[in-house]
Amino acid sequence: MQASTVQPVFKLELNHKVTPGIVTIAKYDGTHSCLTASAGYDKIIIHHPHGAIISGRAQRSQAHGEVSELNLSQAVIALAAGAIKPDCPRDMLLIGSPTQILAYDVHDNSDLFFKEAPDGVNVITVGHFGKHNERLVIVGGNSSVMALNWQGVEQFWNVVGGKVCSMVTFDFDKDGENELLIGCEDSYIRVLKNNQFIIELAETGPVICLSLISDVRFAYGLANGTIGIYEEGIRLWRVKSKQNSISLEWSGENLACCWANGRIDWRDGTGRVLRRVQMRSHAAAMLLADYRSVGASDLICVSDKGEVLGYPNTPENVSLTATSKRFPSEEDRVAITELLNKKQALLVELQHYEANSSSLTNKDMERPSTAMPTNTRLQVAIAADSEEKCLQLVVSTNNETIVRTALVLAEGIFDSGETLARHPQQTQLKSIMYIPLKPPRDVPVDVHIKALVGYADSEQFHIFEITKQLPRFSMYTIAPSRMKTQIASHVTFRITERVQRICIWINQNFLLDQEVELENEDTKDFNISFICLRDMSRLEMEYSGDGQVKFKTPDIRLAGDLIQSLAVYLNLTDLQVHNQPLLYNYLFG
Amino acid sequence: MDYDLTRIDYALCGITYPDALKILPVSEQKSQQKFVIGDKNGILQCMSIKDEEPVIHFKTLPGKSITSVQLASSSGNNVDKIFAASGNEVKGYTRKGKVFLSIETSVAETITSMCVFGSDLVLCSGRTVTFYRELQEVYCYLCDDRVLDAVAFATPNNNRVRLLVLIANKEAVIIENGSLYKRTYIAAGPTRITVPSCLHSTEVCAFYGGADGSIGLIFYEDPDLLNKCLVEGCGLGSVMCVGWFYTGAGTHLAVGRHDGSIQLYQINTDNLKEKPRLKFTYFSGEPVTSVYGGCIGTDEPELLVATFSGRIFGLRPRRLVSGNVPISNIKNGDAFVLRRSKLETEIARLEKQTASERDKYQRNTRSIFPGISAPPLLDIQFELSGATSNGWQEVKIICAVSLDMLFIYCQNKLEIQTDSAAVLSLCSAQDTEDTELLATIRCQAGTRRLWLRMRTLSLSETKLEGTRVFIYVLPAGAPRVARIIKLHLPTLPHYSKYESLEVENQNSSWCEVRVSGGFSVAEMTAWLAEAIPGELPRPASNVALARSHTILGTLLICRYQQIWSHIWQMVEPLIPGSPAIPGSGSGYGNGGARGVKNLRKRFRCQTRRLDLATYNARTLRTDEKVSRAGSSEQVALEYHRFI
Incomplete structure (x- = not known):
């Protein structure tokens, strides 16, 4: 809960608005990083702080001396960059408009290729894939992926189940060749290998971010606010937020997540927040690049108002540990606060047990409004109900206590929200309760049940919690x-x-x-x-x-x-x- | 320039109520100050801080919940005396912890706020302000609504005491000698007041913190009691406590809020009406109940804070924390390491103890001789406000343990809003009719407070008996129990502002309803409690109350005793030509019969002899704006019109 903050190592203003998600960083001259972003409908801005004068089609911006503007006649949907030209270390800029892809050499002011994309353009990524020797430009469309080489010649094409929302090349099966991870709008993460999908990971919402972590792990973010990490096809953890993630990056030993509302947090290996910062406006992008030319990558966060903040990849707590020998550092105080939090929670729990046992001693008293026999059990079963056309989740107690209310938490199976609740009328309270479930898709679903058990007139109920997994074809x-x-x-x-x-x-x-x-x-x-x-x-x-x-x-x-x-x-x-x-x-x- | 203060946790205690923490004045020998804190368990502790570690000077035994702690004002001869109020008792302690005074007062309700002024004692409890001099009750003043806070001032040229009192109906009044001297209405709804020390003791002037989060000044300039809002609320939570923080840089007003924020405002002592400058903001994550400045941990002033759940921590300038500046009471790393390891061993011991208790509890669940599992009620406080201009009624929930989920159930469809940090999820209907509200709220880790706004969706749905809402509060930790909170949204949610009965003498047009029948005062009270928000007077032989509409300003006066009752509703707004309803005129003359509905079956105070009819007060006014404002008034009684 307590999270310390982190100070940026650099700050700059682009003086241009930035369209969220359409941002890339490239080395157009092969050595210096330039932040490139869409600044509105058809305008691309290139920030070149290292003085490389960009000539040709790009024009110097009125609003900022180190920014050049590039105007296209079409909307900019996606931006990517990469050294796709063989034997050339310079990055080429790839611009995706609704139906076309343009590869542009910013340094030489020349077009590499221009290609129609009849299936639309949603995402562009550059990388090695499969047995192809050269770097490919991979374009995700509305129901397909297409790969092009540096001359714009199609290398492969494949159908994908839904609209492509995110893509990343990744050696999923560790055979030394990259596979393509595709995040789809229909809530699947698909792995494409040599024109075949080798695995589908079912998620609970459109997959809008994918990011590499290590050779076995990758992070994902969904449109419903969930982020998480997979290792070898198994989910290690996930957390859900109200916001949508814009970008995920592995920074140092932590997962940095940039949320749409401008918050950036760093999470450790289990998803716990270590540090967080809040930008002054909504976030547009977060990228990992060596923008200061210091030989190490920084986390570069861009807000939609054009503010750019750079955070060091590894938190600079070296100086703090040096002084902590003599003086307690701020981290130590946070630790004390955490310890006291823990102590407080333990004391409250202990108090409850003590009060409970003291109420046990005077048995002749009337039944208190919070009571329940200690041997109460909750039984849960799931059965198909062909009359109601649903699955019936049955929750029942083993004695005269009643199930006051039951909450079912699961993702992706309810029409509205993430919960289903049952709360019978006061007169119809029973020790058994039926909850209809209708999973709309054939995917395994984890169902978490919270049942409140007590008596009809109780003021406080005992919570029973059970997690059940519905098999894939439960319907x-x-x-x-x-x-x-x-x-x-x-x-x-x-x-x-x-x-x-x-x-x-x-x-x-x-x-x-x-x-x-x-x-x-x-x-x-x-x-x-x-x-x-x-x-x-x-x-x-x-x-x-x-x-x-x-x-x-x-x-x-x-x-x-x-x-x-x-x-x-x-x-x-x-x-x-x-x-x-x-x-x-x-x-x- | 903003201040850079950092948090240092000192100690834990039980649940604290607002203003139950006080810092003792400096004694001769030492520059570091002690503080006293009273909690819900009735324990009063006096502590000081040495090497960031609390040192307890005295600690009382548990007893009745301590709801207010005061120190004797320095103008009297009782310097350094500590007064603690619990229930209807007040106890006085010396600096050493010796009880020198214990009085059981005659006030009927719990003392919520207290003020010591020389040898005078002022107690606020329920709707009364009671004034004691030399421990003898001098007078008791009954206000229109709950009394929130009071401060005392000396009067020039005599030994009388003037009391500046805040009342829940958004009024501030001056009471002198047991009678009302001045009154003023403050729209911000002040909740707490404090007097700057720079003033002369006869000058009536105090800073207030409002329910809407704003800060302002109340001052008496003959012949009027005036107020001025200095800082707007800006969406921050309502003020729960105010205190003073003096540093070399000047005088600061410290404000603690319901949303967990703590702010410091620098005050210009030469011109109090100048806008205070915000210097510091900190979010503690849970409601703040006390905040004061003093030299606690070091020789330099810092801010001492107590929260609802019983955390006591300091906010200290960062340079004193990082230890770059050598200070006399130097806390070296060793002491810190010692403290940390001590805390860790204590937690390890507690963990072991808790684990064994948990085991015992769980073993009990498997035994063939079932016992009873009856954990105590969760410590939850909640407060339901009257309706705002959009018809929203807000409930604020604070909990001593962190919350996991809330489940809300209502038989009627309600519109609902909550904190932006929590995830509100509306559930699909239980049956095909879909007339109920089922919603869950999932809280962020560590949430201990939450607000919730509700309003009825359709006016036709409004039932005479109001709307019942059940909120099940599920905490995050063990033991796993959920407490139910039952709320009642009244039929006339806008009539939440209390008025004095003098408004009856106003020359204006009224509607009157007379009911006579075989009902008791208690029955009448029960019925009215379902119709109008807030607390009603306790049933007595003869009850009268007056309320006004928060938007329209119309008045509602009820008088009842056994067998008969009168209910007046004022047709025109309180202030003639008030901008609340421009051009509404007096449209009472037409069509009272519209909207008449026979609700006899639902009406609880129904009597054998009486014919009842409903009368929709809204139809009295043809003005569209009134109905658009969302007022849903229905008075379920026969009516006469009289002027």
């Missing part, structure tokens, strides 16, 4: 056997796995009253059919002894999700899938 329940309808659409593929493994996969990924079991060891064929609780559509799975698998469903997305989930479970890297009229229906029907 599919086993169909009654009498239902038999033909589903024409299906996908088929062949795997070489024992049927027992398929059963385990089903048990892990579906919510079943009873686990699926084979009749006997020798069973080779296996059929199961489900009903989707959302629209009562059918899903049938057939597994025959020769390894032929058939998923029958009218929903192509579900078929894809099932195959993806099964392939991940069985560790398959390559699977040949045939689909029957599914795709046709999807595209034309």
Whole structure:
């Protein structure tokens, strides 16, 4: 809670407004960093503090002597820079307008290439990818990614499930070649390797920032205010804020996060805030660059009013530790404050236990308004409800106490907000409570339940907290056997796995009253059919002894999700899938 | 130039109420000052600080909550006497901690504020100000609303005492000899006053801090009691305490607020009406209950602060902290390391103790002989304000432990707002009708205070009995219990300003409702409590009260005793031609029948003999602006018109 502040090492004003997110830092002459930003609809400003005179199309700004302006006739959507030209250390500026990409050599005042992007431009990044030897310009569009070389020749192209919000090249599987991490608007982080998506990480909102940390870790930020860190595909931690993150950078040993409201905080390996600063206006960007030419990168924060602040990458507490031998430093005092916080919390807790035990001694007293039998337990179950077309979360106590209210916290499964609450009328209080859940997407969801238990007239309730994970395909329940309808659409593929493994996969990924079991060891064929609780559509799975698998469903997305989930479970890297009229229906029907 | 002060934590105590911390004057031998603090557990402690470590000089046993601590004013002969008020008692302590005085006063309610002036004692409790001289009650003055704070002044040429009293209906009054001398209305709603020491003791002049966060000056210039706002509220929280901070640079007014901010304003002592200059701001994160300046940790002045949850810390110039300047009471690193390790071992011991207690508690949950788990109530204070011009009613919640979540439930749809740091999430409806409000508020780590604004969405939804709101407060730490706060939003939320009954004599047009029937005063009080905000007078044989509308200025007067009651509503604003409703005229003549609704079934004081009808007061005025202002007044009684 207590966080110390940090002083900037440099400060400057651009005297231009800066469009949030469209900022880059490049070395146009190969040695000196220049901050480049969009300053309104079609204007680009280049700050060159090291005196390199920029000639040609760029004009010296009226508002600031060290700033040049570059006017395009089209809106600027994205900016990026990189030394893409072979054997040339100079950075080229890449300007994305709604439908075009322009590569511009600022130093030589010449255009490198000009390319139409029919799918639109949202993000541009420059980096090595896969087996390509040269640095590529990778452009994220509305439903695709495209890579260009320095001459503007397309190197590859691929479809992405949703609008691309962020991209970064990263050696995800540690094979020495970079993969492309794509943050999509449909809440997935996808990893593209050699024209194939090798993994999809489901998140709870549009992924608007991605940033490298180390060779195994990366940080992400979502449009709902969540930021977090993944290590080898596993999320280490996440925290949620009201603000949106503009940018994340690994600075020193901490994750620096720049929020839209102009706050910058540094978090340690567990997400705890160590330091924070607040800029005077909203933030536009935060970048890591050696802007002072001192040989070490600084964290450069740009506000939307054009204020630029540089913070050292490693906090300068060397001088403080030197004096702390004799005089307690400020950090030490913060430590004392923290210790007292801890002491206070412990004292309060202890007081509660003491008061509790003292109330135990006089038993003849009337039941206090805060009481509950000590052996009260809370039981939680989840069951499919095909009448209400939902999952019923059942919360119940084991005695005469009642569940006054229950709060369910989960992300991405409620229409409004992040919680669902149930608060029965005073007269309808029971020791059991039903809470309907309708996850809209087939992703695993962590559901956190807080139930308040007591008596109807209690003034204070005991909080029971439970976290449950809903499996990925929890909205599919086993169909009654009498239902038999033909589903024409299906996908088929062949795997070489024992049927027992398929059963385990089903048990892990579906919510079943009873686990699926084979009749006997020798069973080779296996059929199961489900009903989707959302629209009562059918899903049938057939597994025959020769390894032929058939998923029958009218929903192509579900078929894809099932195959993806099964392939991940069985560790398959390559699977040949045939689909029957599914795709046709999807595209034309 | 702004001051650069840094926080040094000193000690912990129980929950503190505003103005329960005082710094003792300098004694002859030492330049460092002691301070006294009283807490909710009833413990009064006198401490000084040595090497940043508290040294306790005396400490009383727990008892009734201490709600106010005062030192005897230096003008009398009782210098260095400490007075602590708890409940209706006042105890006097010497510097050594010896009780030299203990009186049980006749005041009915808890003493909320106290003032010692020579041998005179002034107690504020509930709506009364009681004046004691030589421990004998001299007079008791009943105000229109709750008394918030009082200070005493000497009168020129005689030994009478003038009291400047702040009242919750945004009034400041001077009481002299048991009767009202002067009064003034202050829109900012002052909550605390303090007198600068530079003044002559007969000059009635004091700084106030307002509920809207503003700071101003109240002064008496014959023949009027005047006030001047010096610093606007600027969105900061309401003022909970004010104090003085004297340094070489001048005199400063220290202000502690409900939102946890502490500010220092430099005052020009030659011209108090000059705008004070803001010199320092610090955010402590929890409501500040006391703030004073004094030489606590070193020979130089620093600011001493107490918070609601019982943290006591100093704000000391940074140069004294970093130790660049050699000072006499040098605190070297060793002492600090010692303090830290002491604290760490203490916490380790507490952790062990807590773990064993927690274990014991949890073992209890598994035992086959169930006991009862009855943790004490969480320490939560809350306050619901009357409606503002937009119809918002604000509730401020402060908690001694940090909050995790709040869950709000209301049967009616409400509009709701909260602190920008907290995440408000509206839940989807429980059933298809969707007439309820279910919302959760997730707090940032360390949140101990929160405000919440609510207003009813549709006026047609307004029920006669008002709107009930349940707020479940879930703290972040152990033990895991949630306390419920039950709020009641009244039907006429705007009638929150208390008025004196003299307004009845005003020459203006009134509507009158007469009810007679077999009801008691208590029943009548219960009904009115659902209709109008704030506290009502206690049921007595004959009750009268007057309220005015915060926007329109119209008056509501209720008089009731057993069997009959009169309710007047004034048709015209209080001040003729007041700009609150320009050009409204007197439109009482038309269509009182509109909006009549039979609410007999809901009306609690319904009697066997009486025919009741509702009358929507809004329809009295045809003016659109009134209804747009969001007033939702319905008076559920038969009415007569009379002039």
